[in-house]
Amino acid sequence: MVEKMESAGLDEASFKSIAELAYKESGLQLVAEKMSMIQSRLRHRLKAVGIDTFPSYAQFVCSESGVSERREMISALTTNVSHFFREQHHFDILQDKILPAKIDYLRQGGRFRVWSAGCSNGQEAYSIVMATLDRYPEIAELDFRVLATDIDQKVVDFASKGVYPQRLLSGVSPDRLKKYFTECKNDSEPSFQAKSSIKSRVTFKELNLLSDWPMKRQMDVIFCRNVIIYFDAVTQNSLWPRFKNQLKPDGYLFLGHSERISDPDLAGFANQGPTTYRHKKAHEELAREENKCL
Ligand SMILES: C[S@@+](CC[C@H](N)C(=O)[O-])C[C@H]1O[C@@H](n2cnc3c(N)ncnc32)[C@H](O)[C@@H]1O
Known part of the structure; x- marks a missing residue:
């Protein structure tokens, strides 16, 4: 060797x-x-x-x-590979389960916060916004924001601009491209700029997941996908309680396709399907509620 x-x-x-x-x-x-x-x-x-x-x-x-x-x-x-609407099933859960449960709260003036932790070039964050606005267009007028962070300032700068060459937009349907992007005419390669309807919803910041997190408020959903795969078990296990504290009690944590919480029970999470986790307490309360209804 x-x-x-x-x-x-x-x-x-x-x-x-x-x-x-x-x-x-x-x-x-x-x-x-x-x-x-x-x-x-x-x-x-x-x-x-x-x-x-x-x-x-x-x-x-x-x-x-x-x-x-x-x-x-x-x-x-760091490996910065990402795609729009990567691992579609998380966006389905967002649209079919999380948002319907939150919409009344939002309508009454409540806030909805999502964190894309390890956001790379921003495709994940913008996908979250598009999925949310597609499900409930009225959320454009309500208190919904995405925080997108990465250790790498270069990808944060790229993501903040919101300009993507066509080859990076393969996951965006023609309808969404038309609705949420404008073609940049001057670039040598065809490229598209995110419209302010999605851009203004996201705050991009440099943040090392190993350092202190400055966010004071808890999140409704945390996407931390295809990031912890590069960490060892010690680092991964140090992050679970921190994610749990950063989530609202009914919040969701999404991991990447090859990532798992090794002992969800110990970490205080309940597994809710592939790479989908929720506070254990919320999960148990939900199960009790469902039993009551039977
Ligand atoms: C493969 S990308 C994942 C992008 C996106 N989450 C997805 O699933 O498509 C991994 C990202 O994690 C970031 N990353 C790696 N270590 C990190 C750390 N300690 N803190 C914050 N971000 C980190 C990298 O800079 C990279 O942009």
Whole structure:
């Protein structure tokens, strides 16, 4: 393994220092099996800062003067793949179960808050808004907002602009494209700008899930999908109670298709179908209510 790493350019000692740093800073677990991908992503960073060798880069990025490069390094190491309406079943639950249960509360002046945690380029956040407004157009006049956060400032900046080349819009139906986007005529590649009807509903912010969360109010729904897959069990388990505290007692947590809460009972969540979780207490109360009605 050592020989393989060295011949590929990224030596074992540098890999170890960089992996430790990435884990400490962001929870990302860099594994030796992904060495060639990690190396190629980091090569761009070496070039950008004018450093020739991986040992010098590792030394620099771990040093006090490497603070801003650390953010660039994490940005280079994160995987930002996302799609509009990815994992459609969560949007179905939002439209068919969550919103119908909340609409009267909203009509009476209540607020509805959704968090897209690890939002990448914003496709998830804008999909949440489109699904919500499609289900109840009147919500455009009510107190509904999405907070979308990511550790990577570059994707946050991209998402805030809300401009997508056509190739990234494959999950958006022609009807939705017409309703929620305007074509940008000047760009060389056909691209579309999110209209203010959806853009104004989302606040994009840089936020590391491992740091303190500044949000004071609880959420109705948290989408944290295809993010914790890059974390180890210790980091994942540290997040469940924090998500639970950040959710309203009847709130929902959605994870990505290959992610699970290993022991939902212990974490205080009830599993409500594939990658869908709810506060255990709310789930039990709901079951009692349903039994009463039988
Ligand atoms: C594969 S994307 C998922 C995007 C979207 N949630 C989806 O399912 O399509 C993973 C995102 O998680 C972000 N991420 C990774 N570690 C993070 C951390 N510690 N805090 C916040 N975001 C993080 C990455 O920057 C990346 O944009």
